[in-house]
Each structure stands twice: as structure tokens, then as C-alpha cells.
Amino acid sequence: MKTLALSSLLACLLAGTAMADNLRVGTSADFPPWESVNEAGDVIGFDRDVIDEVCKRIEAECTVANQAFDGLLPALQVGKFDMVISGMSITEERAEQVDFSGAYAEPPYRFAVAAGSDLAKIEKREDLEAALEGKVIGVQTGSTHEAVVRANLPKSEPRLYERNEQIADDLNAGRIDAGLLEQSVWEQLMEAREGQLSFAGPLLSSADYAEFGNGTAIAMRKGSDELKKRVDDAVASMLADGRIAELSNKWFGYDLSYKAK
Amino acid sequence: MSVILTYLPHLLQGLVVTLQVAAGSFVIGLLIAVLAVFGWNFGPRPLRWFISAYVTIVRGLPELLIIFLVFYGGTVLLSGAFGTYVEVNALTAGICALSVVSGAYLTEILRGALLTVPQGQWEAATSLGLSRMTAFRDVVLPQMLSYAVPGLGNQWLVILKESALVSIIGLEELMRKGVVAAGATHSPMTFYLTVGALYVAITGVSTLIIGAAERRAARGR
Numbered sequence: 001m002k003t004l005a006l007s008s009l010l011a012c013l014l015a016g017t018a019m020a021d022n023l024r025v026g027t028s029a030d031f032p033p034w035e036s037v038n039e040a041g042d043v044i045g046f047d048r049d050v051i052d053e054v055c056k057r058i059e060a061e062c063t064v065a066n067q068a069f070d071g072l073l074p075a076l077q078v079g080k081f082d083m084v085i086s087g088m089s090i091t092e093e094r095a096e097q098v099d100f101s102g103a104y105a106e107p108p109y110r111f112a113v114a115a116g117s118d119l120a121k122i123e124k125r126e127d128l129e130a131a132l133e134g135k136v137i138g139v140q141t142g143s144t145h146e147a148v149v150r151a152n153l154p155k156s157e158p159r160l161y162e163r164n165e166q167i168a169d170d171l172n173a174g175r176i177d178a179g180l181l182e183q184s185v186w187e188q189l190m191e192a193r194e195g196q197l198s199f200a201g202p203l204l205s206s207a208d209y210a211e212f213g214n215g216t217a218i219a220m221r222k223g224s225d226e227l228k229k230r231v232d233d234a235v236a237s238m239l240a241d242g243r244i245a246e247l248s249n250k251w252f253g254y255d256l257s258y259k260a261k
Numbered sequence: 262m263s264v265i266l267t268y269l270p271h272l273l274q275g276l277v278v279t280l281q282v283a284a285g286s287f288v289i290g291l292l293i294a295v296l297a298v299f300g301w302n303f304g305p306r307p308l309r310w311f312i313s314a315y316v317t318i319v320r321g322l323p324e325l326l327i328i329f330l331v332f333y334g335g336t337v338l339l340s341g342a343f344g345t346y347v348e349v350n351a352l353t354a355g356i357c358a359l360s361v362v363s364g365a366y367l368t369e370i371l372r373g374a375l376l377t378v379p380q381g382q383w384e385a386a387t388s389l390g391l392s393r394m395t396a397f398r399d400v401v402l403p404q405m406l407s408y409a410v411p412g413l414g415n416q417w418l419v420i421l422k423e424s425a426l427v428s429i430i431g432l433e434e435l436m437r438k439g440v441v442a443a444g445a446t447h448s449p450m451t452f453y454l455t456v457g458a459l460y461v462a463i464t465g466v467s468t469l470i471i472g473a474a475e476r477r478a479a480r481g482r
Binding site for chain 1: 267268271329333336337340346348428429430431433437440441442443444445447448449
């Protein structure tokens, strides 16, 4: 009886180790082209392709689950997920709670304004900063863009929005003067709102404003050092052999793979 | 229009989850509330303190906080107890969390209804030789529930909409499905209006049922 109990316990433990390479990945699939849900209900997008390739290179079976963005990091911390990939920028605040892999992407950012606004004619960043003094700039709550506006445009007023399409619609309605978002997000918003919005100023990166963070990365639970090392290696090899650039071109039409500084 | 049709199956799946969460937490919450009212009337003093603390605290906290506490706190406790990560099914967790919330409000609704049952009913029942327990179960409880119907119906509608909060723990209910579809298609207004219409439809049907229940409960009164 005792042997039976012991051997079944052992079997469980062994099964446990064999399962160790089944990794659960969390993402908030409402942010195309980074990630979205297609008609068949599958999660697709740039991040999906990146994580599939990472899992292939670290020889793990991954299952991707879709969950609201605000719940992703708590779920990672309690162990519901092993990794989170959701177009998430590395910020100091987040890095206190979780570990990040090396950055795999660094998307460009940009200001946009209502079509026909005088601001749309400005080309230089410095001129735009001056022109935005005293104006209201729409940003997403808790985003790196919010931090950028607060730190670098102290004379402008940031207005916080839950979702990016609300920023686009309020620009169009004239409630705000400008909005700051990722270039790819603007492109999608502009496509759906033909002729309503224009870009203002140049493409921006963390070289312009450090608060944009240090690129987009995969989040893992603190202390999962072994997994982090494997993921880091996979990301580094994907950047080196151009796989990330290839996937980026497929989903965005340009290369936003992370360039080492 | 065609975008709605392609994503309509997703929305309907979300609708089913919304109904499961709302119905589950309403029924369990009602059970909690009946037990709490029972304990309030017959329990020892410490139990009454406990019930009163439960109602006060839960009614004082935002629902979102309770959902976080039940799901993440519960997972941490269970995982600690078993020494390994314990998967808590999101539907179960969502229903548990909202049951805790609705239980507190329903307790107050039932307590209010209980006060409406005339004292004479108790006296008549006990004078017939029924014990206080039997008097509660057979005489007072049915009357209490009939007085509570309007309040219960109202709470049902509240839970129906609170169920939208459980998307934070990974449940894909109607509202979350709507957000996902809006993101994928870049037509937020289309999907938010569709989701809104679906909520109004459930609320409409619910109102009809509650109305019928109210008329039935008022019979012979």
C-alpha cells in the first residue's frame, strides 16, 4: 500500500516535471495589429507570431489566453500565466513587479491633430512643443505617453482616456487639441476615420523622450530566472537573424524591431 | 452590418457567460442572504456581529476590489496551501466574487422585507404551537420573500451589469467580447451599440418576468 502511494506520488511529480514546458501566455487581444481576435476566435497579430516563434526556439508548448490588459500583470504574479506579451513597454513601475525579457520591439510614436488644424503644418519637434503650450493633449491612462506629456510638456494639459479610439473621436469633435499615441495605432484609427485626422511633427522614440521606456518586451514572474534566460536568448537570436523585422513588416508594413543602443 | 454578423457568434457566447455569471451569483447570493437573515434572527451574538460586519464591509468596498481580492487572494491562499499553483476556474471565481457582493445587498433587502411582515404573524404562528424555527420557515419566510420581490428584481438587474467587471480576471463576457470585436474591426460604435441592445434586451425580458413575479407574490395580500 505504502509503495503504491509512494509510486503514485512519484508519478505525479514526474508528470509535473514533464509538464513544465507547457507555458501559459496572457495577452489582451484588443489592440491590432499587435494582437486581436479574428473571426474564428483565435488570437492573431504581431505579438502572437513573436511568442509562437519564441516558444518554438525555447522548445516549449505555449497556450495563449486573452484577458483584459489591466488584469494581465496581477494574473502573471499569482501564477495564472508564465509570460505576458501584449505590446507592453518596459517601464520602471512595471519592472518593480515583474521581470522583462530583452526588448523585442520599439514602436515609433507620434502626435496627431484634427485635419485642418494649424498644428498639422509643424514639422520640427521643438516647434510642436512650443505650439502645444496651453493646449490639451489626449493620452491613454497609465501609458508611457501620459508620462511623456507630464515630463516634457509641462505647460500642456494631458487628458486621460481609457481607449485610443476615444482620443481620435474627441480630436475630431474638437474637445482636445492633439493626441499622442503609437504610429501604428494612429494609422489604424485614421483608416477607419477617413480624412478626419492628420499627423503633426516627426516620428518620436525614446531618443526624443526617455519616458517612452525601453522598448516592448515579454513580462515574466519575478524569480523565473531560468525561463527568462531562455526567452532572452530566443529574443536575441530573433533580432539577430531578422525574424522580428520580418514579422514586423508583415503586420505593420515597416520595421519596428528593437535596435540596441 | 456584415461585421456585426461575423462577430455576432462571439457576442452571443459572451452573452451566455454574462447570464451564467449573473444567474449563478444571484442564486448563491440569495442563499447567503437567507442564511444570513436566519442567523441574524436566531444566531448567537457573535454570529450576528459577523453578519453585520460582512454586510457593512462588502457594501463599503468597490465591487472591482472584491473581485480582485477573491480571485487573486483566493489563488494565493490555495496555492500556498497546496504548495503549487492551483488553477481557479475563472467562471467559478467570477461567480464566487459576485456572490459575495450580491449576498450582502440581498441580505439587506431580505432584512427590510422581514420587517414588513407584521409582528402578529409571529405571534399567531407561535400561539398555534409552532416553534420559532418552524414559524420562520413556514410562515414568515414565504411572506418575507413575497415582500422582497421588487428589491430582488432590482438587485438582479444590478448583478447583470456588474458581471461586466469579471473580464478583469479573464472571463470573456458580453462587454469584453464587445471590446475585443470593436478592437479587431475598428468600428467601436457599431459594437458598443450592439452590446447595449443585447443588455437592454435581457433587461427587458427580466423586467417582464419580475413584473409577473410581483403580481403573483401580491396575490391574496
